[in-house]
Structure formats: C-alpha cells, structure tokens
Amino acid sequence: MGIWDPIAMTKTFHYAVLAGAAALLPLAAQAQTPQGPYVALQGGVNFNIERELDVGAVSRDVETNLGYAVGGAAGYSFGGPRVELEATWRSNGIDKIGTYANDGSIDSVALMVNALYDIPTGTAFYPYVGAGLGWVIGKMDAGQIKDDLSGAFGFQGIAGVGYNVTQNVGVTLDYRFLGTTGMEFENPAAGDASYENYLNHTVMLGLRYAFGAPAKPMAAAPAPAAPVQPVAAKAVVQVPESYLVFFDFNSVAITPEAAGIVNSAAKAAKSKGTSTIEVTGHADRSGTPVYNERLSMRRAEAVMAELERNGIPRSSVAVYAKGESDPLVQTPDGVREPQNRRVVILLK
Structure with missing residues (x-):
C-alpha cells in the first residue's frame, strides 16, 4: 500500500463522521412552531426492509430484526414552512442472510437537510409533512464483513403530528421513510459485497423546543396611557x-x-x-x-x-x-x- 490510499482515507472520513454524529446526538435537536430557531430530539423504532447482499455471483436476502432509531435536529421555522439539519442513528440486528442464521447488525447515521411544512389548524394540534436529502453512512457487521463502512446518497419522506404543550415546548409523533442508493462493503474472503438500496420505515416520538415563541404576557394594572404599544402583557x-x-x-x-x-x-x-x-x-x-x-x-x-x-x-x-x-x-x-x-x- 502506498503513502496515499484513497480507500483508507474514505473509510477514515466515514469513521470520523460516525464518531462526531454519535457525540452530537445528545446535544442535537430534531415543533406548528413559532417563527424562529428550534431544536429537538427524537427516538423510536426502525423497521429495516429486507434487501439483497451480493457477494461475487451469490445473492442472498438480508433479514433483520426490529431495531431502534435516535436522532436530533436544529432548524428554523418561518411560521409554517421550516428547514432543519438532522442527524439520526438507526440500528437493526441481522437475523438471517439467506438461509443462514446471523447475529450481526446493520447500522447507519443519516445526515439530512429537511424541508417541512406545519399545517395550521387553529388548535394546539397540527399535522406536518416534509422531505429530505443528504448522506447516509452505513455500517455492516455480518460474517466476513467486519464493521465495514459505506456511504450513499439518502432521501426521505416525513409525515407527522405535533402538539404545543406551551408557547416554547412541543411533542411530535412522526413516520419517516428513509432510502439510499446502493452500498459497497469489503469482504476479505470474497471481495466487495454489494448491498441493495438501504430502505427503512421509522416511527419516532419527539420533543421540540422553539426559541422564537413570544414571552408569556404579564398582567398590567389599568392606568391612563398614550396609545398602547406592543408589549408582552398577559391581561x-x-x-x-x-x-x-x-x-x-x-x-x-x-x-x-x-x-x-x-x-x-x-x-x-x-x-x-x-x-x-x-x-x-x-x-x-x-x-x-x-x-x-x-x-x-x-x-x-x-x-x-x-x-x-x-x-x-x-x-x-x-x-x-x-x-x-x-x-x-x-x-x-x-x-x-x-x-x-x-x-x-x-x-x-
């Protein structure tokens, strides 16, 4: 191997991104929100759709167990439309590859840019829809594939409902379909292994905090005054x-x-x-x-x-x-x- 190894550099980059994303998830955030910035956290279940793994001339289906997903995002709401940066970790244990039992796993971190729209209803409840594009880094541990990484273009659709508990705090429940282009993993025993599009159904419960909510109005005693000026007054x-x-x-x-x-x-x-x-x-x-x-x-x-x-x-x-x-x-x-x-x- 020479001094410059592009494959090794790519894998080093993927490991660095995975480590950085894992460190940021607790601080990240992923709420109809008031106009302004917001952060949020989400967690839930992930169902990975069965796909084919091609090793040489042999193709086998990869069957996984029900897994989990945790993530966060930071975004900005324009009072209906909003945009956000999202990082979400998904993990599923592998049950079988073809007819052979396997105790490995397939994991990923999705780094997405999402565009969403909160639909006003005149109540504390509001539905929302959105879509996202980004980069997904997959990690497979199965048989001869030992914790190898592969990156792929990612895309997702989002639909959910939110409830504003207060002016600043809201809870959300949403469904996300995440998919990618194909991934390539290294198999030392038989060369590269090609994994079909990585596809997932994800349901997550979230907590969202909006910084743009106006302050709670405070009561003011009646007193003669000039024409009223906009103030944060409760009564x-x-x-x-x-x-x-x-x-x-x-x-x-x-x-x-x-x-x-x-x-x-x-x-x-x-x-x-x-x-x-x-x-x-x-x-x-x-x-x-x-x-x-x-x-x-x-x-x-x-x-x-x-x-x-x-x-x-x-x-x-x-x-x-x-x-x-x-x-x-x-x-x-x-x-x-x-x-x-x-x-x-x-x-x-």
Missing part, C-alpha cells in the same frame, strides 16, 4: 376611554387580572354615565379566517358576560368580532402573536 393595558383584555392562545377564559380590568371599565362607565359601550373581539393569524372570526366573537361574548356580572346591562353594549382582520401587530399568516389575541372595551 390588559388601559388607554384613554378604552381598555384592552388579552387572552392566551386559543383561549376565551377571563383571567383574574383581566376580570379586574373589566371591573374597572364597568366602574368607569357607571361613574361617567356612559350611554354606549363597544366590545370588539380580535384573534391572531395562527388559525383560519373563519375559525378566528368565531374565536374573536367568543372572546367578545366572554367580556360581555363579565360586564353584566359587574352591573352593565347588555342593552347598553354593542358586541363586534373582527377575527384576524385588524391586528395590533402585523404578522405573516400562521404566526401567533399575544398582542393580537384581545378584546377592546371602548367607552363612548
């Missing part, structure tokens, strides 16, 4: 002759802080002898326009009911719903924005 900010009541994502619940603001609005209306009160509901753009129209009306009705509990007759209140058509903060479609989830109480 309310008062402006001259008007009061703002903010809501949590996909919620119509009146918080204790918000109830205090409605009470203040009712007292002000009584003391000023206000003849007309307008209550207008709004929603952010994370759901469909039709859904958001209904959601904004439900929020307005919730505030109306609270006003009635504070002695304001319904006959003196006009209730409106504007859905997502009049945002306080302009955002792209599908993006959550706490400042847009509000009801405006206007005293006339």
